[in-house]
Amino acid sequence: MAPALIRDAFVGDVLYHVSGHRLFQHPEDRPGFTIPIPPRSIKSSRSGSASPSNLETATAIERPDDEESRLPRVDSDQSTIAVPEASEEQRPARRKAAEVEEGDLAGEKEKASVQQEIAESRIVEWYGPDDPEDPQNWSTAKKSFVTFEICMLTFSVYIGSAIYSPGIGEIAEQFGVSSVAATLGLTLFVVGYGIGPMFLSPLSEIPQFGRTTVYIVTLALFVVLQVPTALAKNLGALLPLRFLAGFAGSPALATGGATLSDMWAPEYRAVVIGLWSVAAVSGPVLGPTVGGFAAQSESWTWTIWILLWLSGAALAFLTFFLPETSASALLYRRAARLRRVTGDKQLKSQGEIEAEHMTVGDVAMMTLVRPFILMFVEPIVAFWNIYIALVYGILYIFIESFRVVFVEKHGFNLGENGLAFLGLFVGSILTYAVFAPYAVKVLKPRFLDGTFVPEMRLPIAFVASVFLPISMFWFGWTSSASVHWIVPIIASAFFSAGTYLLFQAGLNYLSDCYPRYIASVLAGNDFFRSMVGAAFPLFSTAFFHNLGVGPACSLLGGIAILMLPIPYIMYRYGAHIRSWSKYAD
Known part of the structure; x- marks a missing residue:
């Protein structure tokens, strides 16, 4: 579990690209890898539908000469075995396309363009219903570990609202404002994570980004914002920073349930999302408990410093161990690897095609x-x-x-x-x-x-x-x-x-x-x-x-x-x- 866990995490993906695909390699990067092509993905409007015999016979996959020295070798006489097409439940990317309705894309002409490109492309999907890269097929231990990480992420951000409240009286006294004005630091944080999902959550649905990248980048911004917040010398500086912190932390609160749904089958989602909800409730509930002792022992700034430590620890842990769960993002990355290995530019994921036309x-x-x-x-x-x-x-x-x-x-x-x-x-x-x-x-x-x-x-x-x-x-x-x-x-x-x-x-x-x-x-x-x-x-x-x-x-x-x-x-x-x-x- 651990190598794949780190490989698909933010730091693993960054090191994979920075090292020229030498570190944290995927199966497609290794010598001797054979590419299974699901039957439907062979269909093309240019070449016609594949015949039954074509689905079972070998096809030679060539690579560009300039990549010969660094790409895994695929011998010309090596067979590529077609595997049964994955079920609808195992293929959320294709299911998403079936759900496109009027208004989702700009008119019927745009829809036709998307369908035409899908028809002309070799669609990259899971290598069968039991593909271990599909989050739905991860082990229970791995799913449980990632669920714990999402709960940690949600708690470390959600606690930021109420942990501020015990220091309101001191803030009002220090800055010479009313308690209502000081309460705006709580209010604007909540407003921030109410508005944030309208802009940030859609990014997690774009295959080129995925969920983990959005989580880590926005959490890093959230952590950084706590430093000037704790050092603010007046309410005019404090309030915008609190709003921005809530805005930056919002993806965890809005998209955490989607991450869990990426992994768990529908019959289990009520239980795991219920557990995630406990973590969400624990944030604003335990915030005053932690913040109360901090404000009483030190000052209101210590409520923010504690928030920095909690969210910073979560950032360090999740950067190394939170894997990508979005099927669209994982299939996009697979399609990019296959294009690089084979030189076949028609290999694309369905989500990638849809995103390009949005x-x-x-x-x-x-x-x-x-x-x-x-x-x-x-x-x-x-x-x-x-x-x-x-x-x-x-x-x-x-x-x-x-x-x-x-x-x-x-x-x-x-x-x-x-x-x-x-x-x-x-x-x-x-x-x-x-x-x-x-x-x-x-x-x-x-x-x-x-x-x-x-x-x-x-x-x-x-x-x-x-x-x-x-x-x-x-x-x-x-x-x-x-x-x-x-x-x-x-x-x-x-x-x-x-x-x-x-x-x-x-x-x-x-x-x-x-x-x-x-x-x-x-x-x-x-x-x-x-x-x-x-x-x-x-x-x-x-x-x-x-x-x-x-x-x-x-x-x-x-x-x-x-x-x-x-x-x-x-x-x-x-x-x-x-x-x-x-x-x-």
Whole structure:
């Protein structure tokens, strides 16, 4: 596992090219390698379809003379055996082409051009359904290791939002600004990672880049930005840096689920994406815990220095050990190697051809226009965006309200206040411990026997929708100093349980309903909920001071009750609503 792991990582790919393809070689680079050509890839509109006999006989593959000395030798009498064409599930690049619809490319003429080039090219695919280079065929140990890396990456970036919050009071005092102005450092970070996916996530779908390159380059920028942030001498310098850091760190938050889907079959994705969600929740939940002790012991700048150490350690580790998982990127690299080895310029991957024909307008439609179109014309998308955005906003208002409840009412210091957030963390861990067996016992069999429909994602949202108002009323009316501090902490655990289950149900349901437009749907959801989540902390302190914690939480709980019917309506009428849509499957 280790050589291939490092070879396909960022540093391995860089050294491969820098060394003139001598280090971290692939099978195609080694002497005596024979190139299997799937039957479909031999078809060409120039030469006609390959006959059955052609598929089984040897073909001589020649190389340019100027590369004779450094390329693996392919003897002229060596046979090239055709292998059975890979299944649709094993060939995401080709499946992607089948999903192209009107509006994805600039008009029918452009579509015809793409199909013509595909027909005239020798399409490079996996060397059969058991190709070990296909991430779907990696060992369970390798998939689990890469899953751990994605969780590490997500946590090291996501913690950057809330780790800042314990230092808000000191920042306001040091820079001579109001606490609301100082809170903008949290708000703009969230705004940054809400806007970032609209621009950065599409890069991971371009075969020439792939996911790992985007992750490493943007994470490196994120790490570098922490230095001037910690050294900022005024709010005017601090706030833009916080926005840029959130923007640069956003690919991990928006594309991590896609990386996991690259490796795991559909019946396992609920479990692994659920685990990744725990890492995502742990970031903003544990941020105040870490930041509280840092701000109390040193100063607010130490919250940023700790963020630098965490993200820097993740960058160093992932640069060496996070392999590329995108099928389009891996097949593009394979096609480039085969072109170099054989001199056959017709050898291309399907994703490569599609990317070459995409214009800036196509990308803008996918990332900047379509997310809003879907949000306004699709009731399913609109309602779930509103619901999840509300929960996200309450999560961030919770982060700010803990100071009112535990510092002002219970007399906690900053470090102890951070420990109060462990209730949220424990709630998400325990919920995953219940959710994972449910996904294995209930959802997995439905995938395997072919009876799965998107609405099967929603029963867990029934529980979540009830947990939210219960936790809000419970937290609000037990937050006074006369009630032991453990009681509202237990209430917060129910809130994180409801939040976790709602995110699992809602985001997976949207993915199942709109598989062809999942990038646009999730980008729009991420943008919408981030804007709401960014706004809530700005008025949180005044909200709780003016209304009182009990009435304020009751108001939020009342809103949660109004939203409660959404999962039930979607479960009952979702299939009927989808039947009206030209976007949903």
